[in-house]
Amino acid sequence: MAKSPTPKPADPPALSRRQQFAQTYQMARKSDPALGRWVFGVGLLGLVVGFGVFWLVVGRSSTLGLILSVVGGLMFGVLSGLIVFSRRAQKAVYGQMEGQVGAAAGALGLLKRGWHVDNAIAFTKQQDVVHRVVGPPGILLVGEGSPGRLRALMTGERKRHERVAVDAPVHEILVGNDEGQIPLAKLSRHVQKMKRQVQPAEITDILARLKAIDASRPVVPMPKGPVPTSMKGMRGQMRGR
Structure with a gap:
């Protein structure tokens, strides 16, 4: 039975x-x-x-x-x-x-409709993480962790995305407080203020093309450590009224 x-x-x-x-x-x-x-x-x-x-x-x-x-x-x-x-x-x-693994995922969760966020599409054993955002500016690869280790990881992801979504602009963002990085508290606002380069119909096509990348990825667990999600239910309070 x-x-x-x-x-x-x-x-x-x-x-x-x-x-x-x-x-x-x-x-x-x-x-x-x-x-x-x-x-x-x-x-x-x-x-x-x-x-x-x-x-x-x-x-x-x-x-x-x-x-x-x-x-x-x-x-x-x-x-x-x-x-x-x-x-x-x-x-x-x-x-x-600040300093938690996946903190950028919590900040990206504040983005409004029209933005598509995929958390931890790539990461290292040392818990350096790359998230992906697809929206009006194109494809955004958001990395948090050690800049040295992230450089190779994000370069590989950029090439992989450019091969599939040929005409889509790909941007790299490093989260942090050093020069050339975006502080965690300013991440969602920085993303929303980026120049619009892609129309809504093109976003749908980009998402369809990216399925090929995601389908070829091995099924691996998220890196250890909490990914902050409490902010997702608090968008009204965090954006102001």
Whole structure:
């Protein structure tokens, strides 16, 4: 009698927006204990300023104006607090990710729709990693680790991609804080600001061609060490509102 197939583990439930906010706050506060005071202080200041502006414009004439002033002040306060929370939480989370294996994968996970990210398409035994991003600028090979070891790894990947996607521009990006490298905290913004060289229809063709490369790769495990994924569910907070 044939054995029944082993059921696949259920995917973890998606976090609600409130749970994502709370998780981001708890994680960011570990390296930024003053986060709560900053958010509260700036939010309170925004409330006062917002109330004052609305009161001067519409609030002095009627009860309705007073209500609008209160609502306007609350809106200003919440918006101000969220902006401060987003900026300080982003700085704190990137600080925690710095130096981890696969940290760039977490940063690239913040890219919006229209970008296709493949994590760890190549790596060394010393845990130097190359990620691939396909988007409007073309093909981006993002390396993190030792520049010396990455040089040969990325050169090989560049040649491999250029043979398959002949007309697609291929760019190399090194993540780090040295000269010629892109800091982790600026990676996603740097990628999005790169010059657009490929149309959406061409991106579809590039992705189809790259399947040939991916199909020929041996099945190998990811290098040891955590790949930060907690940022994927926090895009709203990390990009600001």
